[in-house]
Amino acid sequence: MIETVTRKRIEILVDTPLVPRLLKHARDVDISGWSLIHVDAGGGRDGAWQQDDVTGAAAKTIILMIANENKAQALTEAIAPFLNSYRLLLTIGDVEVVRGEKF
């Protein structure tokens, strides 16, 4: 049987123009990798939006990162102050991974 370990699956929904800023925070806490998932549309307290390549400003993206608990904790602390002003949605779940030393 393959050995697996538990890591954190971090999902951040963010306005596309802010992605570079969040990736900087992720690098600062030594998270080694990230993937951007395409979001087509959404809605919340502030009304609805659609992906919109023309103006760009209304587009949102999900940043997906797998990291160990410490890094996930550090990232949460780092971006908590901006959660409101940047209108971020941050969720953290548990996943099993093979070769956990990568994360």
Next chain:
Amino acid sequence: MIETVTRKRIEILVDTPLVPRLLKHARDVDISGWSLIHVDAGGGRDGAWQQDDVTGAAAKTIILMIANENKAQALTEAIAPFLNSYRLLLTIGDVEVVRGEKF
């Protein structure tokens, strides 16, 4: 340390034309927000499909919603009758969020 609480991460894979109908159910149980994730292709018992903007009918979308346990429960009850006839795929997982009162 930032305080987090556990919420439900609801994922519904659904034919794109049915999205408005499911969002109506979500609003009815007071779920405050939702995001649509782009699905490119898939396969199952009914054969394979690809995203297809021309006819539209063959496209599928993932509806992602974060909600507290009660609302997730209420949503499941509300859409359970249609799971088969609408060919929905519904999964519910646990995630940690900051400022849980939002959901």
Next chain:
Amino acid sequence: MIETVTRKRIEILVDTPLVPRLLKHARDVDISGWSLIHVDAGGGRDGAWQQDDVTGAAAKTIILMIANENKAQALTEAIAPFLNSYRLLLTIGDVEVVRGEKF
């Protein structure tokens, strides 16, 4: 109350040209369905990449599969040998589903 059971949510991030090969492994262990989620960009030890339809080779995709524990385990065993050479990212989480006999 609707009865739910726990199943595995398997997420594999993979170079798009390798998707058919992985789906073959999934079929071999009798996983009944899969969905491909669109990834726009990413970064890791090997540098950054963007979705790129022109050359195609640089594109990545997430394969999402819901399966029971045994099948998830079997899939992990089947693809573990390639995790490194194919540069795969494999995560497995728990989710609740309705009508678990489907998976």
Next chain:
Amino acid sequence: MIVDTLTSPVILFFVLGLFAAFVRSDLAIPEAFAKAMSIYLMAAIGLKGGIEVAESGFTVDLASAAVIGLLLSLLLPFLAFALLTRIGGLNRIDAGAVAAHYGSVSVVTFVTAKEILTGQGLSPAGYMVAVLALMETPAIISGLWLARRGQTSSDGGGLMHEVFANASVILLVGAFVIGMVAGKDGFEPVKPLFDTGFRGVLCLFLLDMGLIAARRLIQSKKLNARLVVLAIVLPLINGSIGVLAGTLIGMDVASAATLGILAASASYIAVPAAMRMALPEADPGIYLSMSLGITFPFNIIIGITLFTQLAGLMG
């Protein structure tokens, strides 16, 4: 004459698409671009139809063509429904959904027919674009009524909205009105894009439609021999009715042929989405495979030529 059709680049690109899908090539047209081409094609034919009507004015011919188109869209589903339940063995829900597709029309079949007819010196009347727009959505009402008979649908307002505010209806009618307002002179500056580029875009679009139709057929698990036969018999019957109706109300040969082709064609844009929404229990594997996988290629390759000859015989 079928040889003429089959050596036109437009049709050859469609055949290339079918071929590529059948040999499992990875050739694919980006969906955003295919959608963009379909919007372009609808805007272009809407504009051209509007300009022609601006020249010729509203006539009795136009009015009678509009009425006959509406009636065909509303009534053809009843015939289709009977055949689909009795011969096809479908239940009421599935049969109603399929019937709506065969009452409605295929924009690309219309456009291809118009190109091929025009290439043979047979130009259908400009107002046929308006007839096309009129025939798109009424069949949805008939199909739903057949599927739900007895049960009152709670969503009448939503349905009416779908019939009138459907994307292709808005675009066709909107461009038609713009064409009428702008007229020939107003059209001049935009002509290079909408007129000159038209056939080339149609080639690329049919390449994609060939891929989509063949992939739909390959991936389908829902077709049986009876449904395949019906997907060829229904366009034959509906098309003949259309040609006959057009000839009876005194249309010229090209317009009667076009009406036949409209009647023979089955929707794969407006109706599938509407059915998925309004009749989610109906199986999309059935209606898409029949209309897109069989009837569409049949009409492009054989139907257009056939109904043109039929109209020639009757006219």
Next chain:
Amino acid sequence: MIVDTLTSPVILFFVLGLFAAFVRSDLAIPEAFAKAMSIYLMAAIGLKGGIEVAESGFTVDLASAAVIGLLLSLLLPFLAFALLTRIGGLNRIDAGAVAAHYGSVSVVTFVTAKEILTGQGLSPAGYMVAVLALMETPAIISGLWLARRGQTSSDGGGLMHEVFANASVILLVGAFVIGMVAGKDGFEPVKPLFDTGFRGVLCLFLLDMGLIAARRLIQSKKLNARLVVLAIVLPLINGSIGVLAGTLIGMDVASAATLGILAASASYIAVPAAMRMALPEADPGIYLSMSLGITFPFNIIIGITLFTQLAGLMG
């Protein structure tokens, strides 16, 4: 004259887009295609401007137009900021963000104005494209300075990079330089795409902009009566200042009108993305709704005609 404008297909497609969104039609232009069209439009006007300047050479007129354009982009945000805080009731952050939009310009408004003016025999000077490019980003600096006054921003380098390496600036200036290097002869082989197809593409693009503007307005929850009024008053004031400035430095009527229209227009491409990045606390619901939902349609339908007539009166 406003009737002339309103019956041009370009404007009619914009109105069709507004209409489709207001009746909640599902009509949608794929985003990738809309983005492609905006790239095409910018490349095309850049090229054409460069070729015209290659013919006419660098002149004093060009230099003075460039200086006045730069100044307008830098200074108009101050006036806007004052009105937005005092009348609009916005806080400093939001007011600075909105002010930056009104100092900057809208490429599509420019292109549409150029088409309409040219259709009336009034061709603005070729170097106005360079003025357009120059006016795009300086307003970002002013807006940020207004929003952050007192607080030193840590990200000065990033800001300068945004001002000079912004996608639309690079594309407009790049295509302008290519046009100057290639000249009229070098342009000849690429002319069919960039010149002949131009107006048709503009129609389809404005159809999309109509949809986007109206949907923005419908989905917005952030507008109040004062902000709506300001979104009409600001272009009126800025546009008049622009026409006046152009006339004072001796521009011809068409160029002065164009300068007015540039001043009146508000950015919805370069500036929103820059503001989201540099001022994430500012509310995008406010600035996008004002610039895209109100000012943009106002300028397309009324502003272009108005400032052209004003320039005629002053000139």
Next chain:
Amino acid sequence: MIVDTLTSPVILFFVLGLFAAFVRSDLAIPEAFAKAMSIYLMAAIGLKGGIEVAESGFTVDLASAAVIGLLLSLLLPFLAFALLTRIGGLNRIDAGAVAAHYGSVSVVTFVTAKEILTGQGLSPAGYMVAVLALMETPAIISGLWLARRGQTSSDGGGLMHEVFANASVILLVGAFVIGMVAGKDGFEPVKPLFDTGFRGVLCLFLLDMGLIAARRLIQSKKLNARLVVLAIVLPLINGSIGVLAGTLIGMDVASAATLGILAASASYIAVPAAMRMALPEADPGIYLSMSLGITFPFNIIIGITLFTQLAGLMG
């Protein structure tokens, strides 16, 4: 003559793309649109080649060009493999994967060369399009054989399928056949799109290729000095061999130059995807950076001119 090349808008747009990526501009062409342009370009050159062959007929020249093209694609990887393992220090797997790229060809390099040559009055023969299609995939077989020597690959059928049903092979050959069937007259109605618009689209496509090539170079972490040198030496050697071979079998100057450019070019569409599938252990960072990041820009800016002059000297 290199100055002529460098002031053509087509090349200038490529340089603009490189520049924008190097200054880290956020300029980006939507991928769906770039893919659509590449499909358009392949359909257009396929059609034009087919029409020319329909005019000139199948000739001995065509047959010998086809044979020499096939041989080059099959054999050039062996030379490349030797240099990549000995000088480049790559292992067998990576060297085989890279070698396959250099045996295959770049469609865009071909198209750009054809445009530039034609602009100088040197039209390569129509059948060179067929040679292009023939050279695309055989190198995959050689590259895999080199990488896997001794080990039997289990996937022979999949490989043959990739060689013959590859998207660009199907599209080029399909459009070529359509061009032959339709002939000059059949092409007339679709000419505005496929012929007249061609150069303009090529400009926009090369803008995107410039962005992609430069970003690939910037993001690459896999290149070292030896690989960079090889990415320039390999096209020099292969191109010279190609020009020589073309001259020896009696090709005209333009066609021999084109054969040299084909030999010099490296694939970045068909082969990378095939290698990722058939040789997943090979590092895509190496082969994409070499072929797309270095060899492609080298050929566009320098190679095309160089091999044209070489062909002139030899011919």
